[in-house]
Amino acid sequence: MSGPSQRFPAGRALLGVSAIGFALGAWLAAPLHDLDRGRRLTIAIFDRSASVERTRPGLEAWISATAEAERVRALASDSDFAALVFAGDRTWWQSPGSARREPGTPPRAGDTQQSDLAAALDLARAGAESAGASTGSVRLYSDCRNTGQAGEQSLRALARAGMRVEKLDLPAPKMDDIAIASLWTPERVEEGAPLAAQIQVEAQLAGASSDEVRGFARIVQVEFLLTGAGEPRRLQFARQLSAGRARDTWRFDLGAAPAGGVEVAVRLRLDGDPIPENDSTAAWVDVGGALEIAVVAPANTEPGGAVARASDVFATNAARWPGLAFLPTSIDELPAALAHVRAVLTLDVDPAAIPGLLMRQFVDAGGGWLDCSGSTALRAEHSSLGSLPGARGLLALLPDSPKRPPRDVLLLIDGSGSMSGAVFDGVRNAAFELAGVVPAQDRLLLAFFARELEPARLLRDAN
DSSP states (O other), rough: SSOOOOOOOSSSOOETTTTTTOOOOOGGSOOOOOOOOOOOOEEEEEEHHHHHHSSSSSHHHHHHHHHHHHHHHHTTTOOOOEEEETTEEEEEHHHHHHOOOOOOOOOOSOOOSSOOOOHHHHHHHHHHHHHHHOOEEEEEEEOOOOOOSSHHHHHHHHHTTTEEEEOOOOOOOOOOOEEEEEEOOOOOEOTTTTEEEEEEEEEOTTOOOOTTTOOOOOEEEEEEEEEESOOEEEEEEEEEEETTTEEEEEEEEEEOTTTEEEEEEEEEOOTTOOOOOOOEEEEEEESOOOOEEEEOOOOOOOOSSHHHHHHHHHHHHHSSSSTTTEEEEOTTHHHHHHHEEEEEEEEOOGGOOOHHHHHHHHHHHTTTEEEEHHHHHHOOOOOGGGOOOGGGGGGOOOOTTSOOOOOOOEEEOOSTTTTTTHHHHHHHHHHHHHHHSOTTSSSEEEEEESSSSOOEEEEEEEO
C-alpha cells in the first residue's frame, strides 16, 4: 500500500476532499506501510464543524498540537495511529501507518453548522477494518452538539470491531453559543383556538460551568413572527439560560390561531453569541376557517402540463396562500362544491361547460368567479349575449360580434434581460396562439418595451 492518503467509505454523506487532502500537515508526504493483522490502532477524531470552531478561537492550532500528542501517545503504547477531522459533510482522513512526521496545519472547517458524528464513527470503523486492526481505541474530541443522530448503531459496530470509544473534551468555549435543537407546533388547530409553540435549545456559555457560583446566567431574547392571512404579528419573550444548563425546553403562548393557517417563525438572540447561524427556524400550522376556493381544470389535463402545474400549486401549496384553501374540483363535482366554497377559479375551461343557472345563483349570493379560460374561450363561437350557453353570460368581458368594425390588437411584451430562455419561449408560443384566435377582420401587432416602447410590428394582417 502506497500513496499519500486513503479514503474509506463512510456509509453516510461524508465527502473525502482529496484535492485538499488530510492536511494534518506534512504527514501526507510519509509513505504508508501495511499493518500486520491484529495490530492495535488508535484513531483520534476531531469535530471541527462551524458551531465548534467559531466559539473557540485558535482551534486550528489546538487540533495540530493535540493530534501530535495523540500520535506520540499511540506510538509509545505500540499502537498505530490515524486521525480524522470532520465538519459538516466533509471529512479528512489520515491513514494508519503514515503518521511518522510532524503535523502541519489542519484543513479549514466546512461552512455548515451541523456535523454528522455517526458518519465519522462509521468512517473510523471502515478505516480500522481496512488497516487490519482487531483492537484499539477511538478518541473522540467533540462537544456532541449539532452532530446529527446519536449514533448508537455506529458505536455498537465499533465495539464489535474491537474498537473502544473514549469521549474527550474540546477546549472550553470562549464565546457563547445558542442553537435551536427543535421547534414543536401543533399540525392543525381550529380558528381562534389557543396557539402554542415549544422550542428546545442547546447552549454553551463561555466561562460557565456547573460548579461556578450561583446566579451566573444569560438572558435570551426570543422573537416569534406569525404570518397568516392578516397582518404579520411579532411577539417578544425573554428567557434565562443558567450556567451548567446545556439543554433547556421553553414553551410559549402565541395567542389565538388566525383562520386559514399560519407560519410560526422563531429567532433567538444572545448578546454573547456573535454568529446566530443556527438560531432560527419555522413551522407551518394548518388552521380551520380558511376561505375555500374550488379550482376547476379540464379532466383531460396532461400530467406535468401548464394547467396541471397551476392546479397543483393552488391545491397543495397552502403555505403560499395563507387564509385560502384551494380544492381541486371537476366540472361534475362543481354543483356540490358551490354549496360551501366562497369562490371558483376555472383554468382553461370553456365557460359554456359551467352550469349557468347554478353559477348565477352562486354569484348573486356573493360568491366570486375568476375565469382563466384563455384560448379555450377565445376559440368559442359567440352569437349574441342572449344565446350564450352555460355560464358565459355571467362574464364581464365578452368578444365583440364579428359584425363590428375592424380594429388593431396590440400585444405588448417585456423586452428586458430577464425575458430570455424558457420564459421568452412561453411568450412567443402564446403570441402565435393568439394570432390563431384573433378575429379575421383584426390586425395583430406586437411591440417590445424595456426602457421605452419600441415601434409596433405587424404580426398578422387583417383578411
